[in-house]
């Protein structure tokens with residue numbers, strides 16, 4: 001006698017399941033190995049990093065990007081990871097001399113960019129080398 005597949009197996013997915021799957025698909029890319037995902041609005045850089053980035057930004061970036069540039073510009077990056085943004089600036093900027101600076105300097109500049117774009121600082125420093133940038137999404141400031 002052929003056994004029918006159990007009803008529980010063939011039943012259609014519930015609304016809740018489908019919503020869960022959709023959310024998982026939408027954000028799945030952003031989940032790293034340890035599952036966490038954050039936003040640049042969560043205080044991802046320290047004040048000290050932003051302070052160190054200020055003179056670097058003034059020297060290497062300000063001529064082309066005034067202090068308000070990234071406030072608007074970052075909106076185009078919403079939903080993308082910080083990794084993509086960081087790699088873009090570290091490999092293509094400054095436009096007249098791409099890759100000129102050390103990674104640490106680009107990180108400090110990134111912290112400064114976040115600070116002048118109204119993102120709050122926090123207790124933990126930005127670290128470019130531990131894979132965490134993949135799990136930090138670009139989103140709107142908290143305020």
Ligand code: HEC
Nearest residue numbers: 057060061063064065073076085088089093094095096109
């Ligand atoms: C000589 C001018 C110049 C300098 C100096 C310069 N940039 Fe740029 N930057 C540009 C131009 C032009 C673009 C492309 C803008 C566009 O696509 O509208 C750009 C784009 C970018 C982008 C990508 C923005 C986006 O939304 O695609 C980032 C990030 C960036 N610059 C960061 C920096 C940083 C950080 C520095 C300093 C280390 C810097 N730039 C120095 C001219 C410059």
